[in-house]
Each structure stands twice: as C-alpha cells, then as structure tokens.
Amino acid sequence: KQEVTQIPAALSVPEGENLVLNCSFTDSAIYNLQWFRQDPGKGLTSLLLIQSSQREQTSGRLNASLDKSSGRSTLYIAASQPGDSATYLCAALFMEYGNKLVFGAGTILRVKS
Amino acid sequence: SQTIHQWPATLVQPVGSPLSLECTVEGTSNPNLYWYRQAAGRGLQLLFYSVGIGQISSEVPQNLSASRPQDRQFILSSKKLLLSDSGFYLCAWASSGVKETQYFGPGTRLTVL
Numbered sequence: 001k002q003e004v005t006q007i008p009a010a011l012s013v014p015e016g017e018n019l020v021l022n023c024s025f026t027d028s029a030i031y032n033l034q035w036f037r038q039d040p041g042k043g044l045t046s047l048l049l050i051q052s053s054q055r056e057q058t059s060g061r062l063n064a065s066l067d068k069s070s071g072r073s074t075l076y077i078a079a080s081q082p083g084d085s086a087t088y089l090c091a092a093l094f095m096e097y098g099n100k101l102v103f104g105a106g107t108i109l110r111v112k113s
Numbered sequence: 114s115q116t117i118h119q120w121p122a123t124l125v126q127p128v129g130s131p132l133s134l135e136c137t138v139e140g141t142s143n144p145n146l147y148w149y150r151q152a153a154g155r156g157l158q159l160l161f162y163s164v165g166i167g168q169i170s171s172e173v174p175q176n177l178s179a180s181r182p183q184d185r186q187f188i189l190s191s192k193k194l195l196l197s198d199s200g201f202y203l204c205a206w207a208s209s210g211v212k213e214t215q216y217f218g219p220g221t222r223l224t225v226l
Contacts (some may be wrong), residue, residue: 046214089157096207103156
C-alpha cells in the first residue's frame with residue numbers, strides 16, 4: 001500500500017530560523033510530489049510541485065527537494081516568519097494510483113515572534 | 114482564471130438527516146474532480162473522484178455518495194448522516210490527462226450532532 005509519512009508532526013521555532021520539514025513515501029514510482037499549505041479552517045494552497053524527473057523546486061523562501069531512490073522529500077523554509085505558521089502537507093501522485101494524490105498527515109508549524 | 118466554489122461553508126445537522134454539499138469549478142472544462150474529508154488531527158482522506166460526467170469512483174465504503182450532473186459540478190450526498198460523518202470536506206479539481214497539481218476549494222465544516 002502506498003503511504004506518505006511526515007515528520008515532525010508539530011514544530012515550533014523562533015522567527016528568523018531556517019527549518020526543514022520531512023516527507024517520506026513508500027513507492028518510488030511517482031509522477032510528482034507536491035507540498036501544500038493549510039491555514040486553520042481553510043482549504044489547501046499549492047506551494048511547490050516537483051515532477052519525478054526533477055530534483056528540486058524553489059519559490060521565494062521555499063525550496064523543496066526530491067530523492068526518489070530513498071523515497072524522501074524535504075521542504076526548506078528560509079528565514080521563517082510568523083506568517084508561515086500553518087499546517088504543511090505533502091502528497092505523492094503514485095503511478096499505481098493514476099489520478100489520486102496520497103497525503104501525509106501534515107506538520108503543524110508555529111513560528112514565534 | 115479558474116476558481117472553485119464550495120457551499121455551504123459550515124453546516125450543523127442532526128444524526129439521521131440528509132446531506133448535500135456542492136462544488137463548482139469555473140474557468141476550465143472537463144476537469145478531474147475530487148471529494149476529500151479531513152477529520153480532526155488527521156490527514157486528507159480521498160472519498161470520491163470523477164474524470165467525467167456521470168463517472169464516479171468511490172475510494173472507501175461509507176455512508177456517502179457523489180454525483181456529477183454537469184461537467185463542472187460535483188455533489189456529495191448522504192441519505193442519513195452519522196456522527197462519524199463530521200469533519201471538514203474539501204473539493205478539488207485538476208486538469209484532466211495532466212499530472213499537475215490539484216486546486217482546492219475553501220471547504221465545508223460539517224458537524225453532526
């Protein structure tokens with residue numbers, strides 16, 4: 001069964017710190033790996049999408065990497081800000097599942113001012 | 114540009130009552146459509162997905178059903194709600210035939226009492 005796991009489940013850091021969120025997936029046969037942000041009581045916002053042929057993607061202070069062989073992805077947030085506080089979800093589009101994303105349980109991030 | 118709408122935003126229903134949640138997408142045609150449920154403290158669970166009008170795939174046996182009466186309309190229903198149906202329901206769309214990101218609606222918070 002294809003699964004996605006995220007660690008840590010929760011993270012609290014002071015403002016300005018660089019941080020890394022981890023995501024692992026059980027099957028390297030993926031089309032892509034996506035990172036989403038969810039604010040409390042809101043829908044999901046797509047942050048970064050890494051195609052299976054890519055190693056990383058960057059958007060502003062965010063950088064996501066993908067290592068298919070080890071089944072891992074990381075989301076790096078530079079110079080964290082209180083506005084970054086949210087739940088971060090990663091999701092894999094496994095080839096066996098076609099059009100269906102499999103989500104991790106998320107990492108709840110709190111950036112303290 | 115594409116937009117996705119969900120309503121209602123919040124709903125409180127008694128056990129045994131019927132349910133109808135609606136999702137519509139604007140600015141695209143023939144999208145893949147998805148219904149997810151997010152229970153408190155848990156990740157997103159895919160409930161249904163659709164690749165075309167009248168084509169519905171169910172992911173888990175449950176008390177819910179879905180329909181797609183029009184190309185850009187996706188409806189989640191139940192004849193008799195259970196307490197366990199409480200949660201945050203999210204609709205999403207993605208371009209058909211392309212392994213790209215999914216775009217999520219604002220969600221519906223359902224509380225069954």
